Amino acid sequence: MTALVKLTDVSKFYGNIRALEGVSLEVHPGEITCVLGDNGAGKSTLIKIIAGLHQHDAGSFEIEGEETRLSSPREALDRGIATVYQDLAVVPLMPVWRNFFLGSEPTKGTGPFKRLDVEAMRETTRAELLRMGIDLRDVDQPIGTLSGGERQCVAIARAVYFGAKVLVLDEPTAALGVKQSGVVLKYVAAARDAGLGVVLITHNPHHAYLVGDRFVLLKRGSMAGSHTKSQIALDELTRQMAGGSELDQLSHELERAPVPDVIGGKPVDSAGDA
Amino acid sequence: MSTAVPADERLLTRSYLRRVLGRPELGAVVGAAAVFVFFSFVADSFLQASSLSTVLYASSTIGIMAVPVALLMIGGEFDLSTGVMVTTSALVSSMFSYQMTANVWVGVGVSLLATLAIGFFNGFMLTRTKLPSFIITLGTFLMLTGLNLGFTKLISGTVSTKTIGDMEGFESARALFASHLTIGGVDLQVTILWWLGLVALATWVLLRTRVGNWIFAVGGGADAARAVGVPVNKTKIGLYMAVAFCAWISGQHLLMSYDVVQSGEGVGNEFLYIIAAVIGGCLMTGGYGSAIGSAVGAFIFGMTSKGIVYAQWDPDWFKFFLGAMLLLATLLNAWVRKRAEATK
Secondary structure: OOOOEEEEEEEEEEOOEEEEEEEEEEEOOOOEEEEEEOOOOOHHHHHHHHHOOOOOOEEEEEEOOEEOOOOOHHHHHHOOEEEEOOOOOOOOOOEHHHHHHOOOOOEEOOHHHOEEOHHHHHHHHHHHHHHOOOOOOOOOOEHHHOOHHHHHHHHHHHHHHOOOOEEEEEOOOOOOOHHHHHHHHHHHHHHHHOOOEEEEEEOOHHHHHHHOOEEEEEEOOEEEEEEEHHHOOHHHHHHHHOOOHHHHHHHHHHHOOOOOOEEOOEEHHHOOOO | OOOOOOOOOOOOOOOHHHHHHOOOOHHHHHHHHHHHHHHHHHOHHHHOHHHHHHHHHHHHHHHHHHHHHHHHHHOOOOOOOHHHHHHHHHHHHHHHHHHOOOOHHHHHHHHHHHHHHHHHHHHHHHHHHOOOHHHHHHHHHHHHHHHHHHHHHHHHOOOEOOOOOOOOOHHHHHHHHHOEEEEOOEEEEHHHHHHHHHHHHHHHHHHHOHHHHHHHHHHHOHHHHHHOOOOHHHHHHHHHHHHHHHHHHHHHHHHHHHOOOEOOOOOOHHHHHHHHHHHOOOOOOOOOOOHHHHHHHHHHHHHHHHHHHHOOOOHHHHHHHHHHHHHHHHHHHHHHHHHHHHOO
16 A cells, blocks of 8 residues: 655755754554654654655655655645644634635635635534534634634644645644643544544654554654554653653763752852851 | 534623624724814814815825735735835826826826836845845835936936826826816815725725735734645735735826826825824734724824814924824724723
8 A cells, every 4th residue: 555645764954954864754544653752853844844845855755656846835735735733723813714714715706706705614614613523612703712722623624624635733732731632632533534644743652652553753853763553562652752761861860960069159068157 | 413503601692782893993983983073173164075075085195005005014014115106106107108208198007017016026025035024115115215306307307297287198097096076066086986996995805805815814824824825925925016006096196186296205104004004903913904994094194184274273283183193093992902802
């Protein structure tokens, strides 16, 4: 079976900075591929390549078996790759229904009378969100007034409605509470069950392990591991994610850290004398 | 899932009044009413039909430009070159017609192309360089100010253009851009029709077309808009060209009303357009506002500038009163909006 999206040894350089090197990843329909990594690991660069915001400098990027170089987010969308960003998924001041259709607005009428099909837009937004179980109070309210979880769900529902084959989610559960994260993960699973291929970027191995089928670990711009769910247990994933050997080193250093000689400009042993 | 959705208990019914209070132009309407009532009392002749027609004319000259400036501000950008762009547009059509001894309409057409090119330049530089629009259009403003004076002196030897009142096509051009209509015994300038037409068109575009959705989106969150496939750069360039188009209309009106153009005119007007848009409810940060609001803002300006004359106050104080009025109206606007948002 050909993967929906397949990256092989992809690299990206910004000037003399190596943002990403030799990263491989596969996304299959009905599966969730999790990309895990700490800050600065290259997760954002990876998404931007898949989303068409940046082009890769080396390696190959295949969409359904066809070698590709995306030139814009619009092209990625046309090829069925929808990206939901953590912070910039929506325009806060605009009503929910305008946000839902932003960039792909349905119109009716012809020539100078071509206009937005406002009624259909409102109705579809309400119905689509309800179908995903989101009980929205008012589609006319500015989307900025929704909670973070609700906003993510609107963005996911939007991507599903517009026939995305691949859904890229950037840290959908960061900055969310436990219950809200659960709600979002439920929609991610719903999207997977609908047959979409999902790329879930996160630095939370617990969330990743709950829903993920494949795990790609990034560290300082290169790939630190690639596993399927059967190959790895949560403990091991957490350990590798948290830095593995580095964490051992850190705890070692913390245990045996020598007492500093000077704290706050005063010698330590004279601090109690005054 | 059944189609009957039970009403959400969290959704409080917003009364019709509250809905109206949530409109961006509401503060401006209240401010306009206050200014209107004020001058009705202090200036005896203010309520006469002829005075109101003069007020409307003054409002329309600002309003024609305030409409695209409001759209541009909703799109998150400024244009400081608008005031002198109007003069440039008038100068181009006047001097081209005169020097080439062509039909006035040829000059008007050349001027349209030239003005649209300036708008395109603003938008193109902005989207290419990613510099703030304040800097880009400040540059254009200064360059146009210099070009207006320099070219006019070079070509006609003085600071104003030669009269084109006797040239072919002038009468028909004047009919379109600077004629008077008498409706019900009241003399109305044709610019009022241009103004109302532009307000209606802009409102339609803003609220009922894809482009309108994009304008709100590029101003409210350019990155989000780009990520969902909105052509952000094209939208912004289009907005600058809409500003240029309206500057062309204003410029032709300027030329056709007096048949000569002073090359130093227009400096400072850019702020009046911006102020009208802001009073009308446009956020300085973009993503929020309305075209109707800009019209109300322009109307406040018209009432203030003419009301002072009708009240027979010393016109030396005009700028002070104008500034105070604008500040008050904006404060009132902000206060009303806050109230409307706080109480559901």
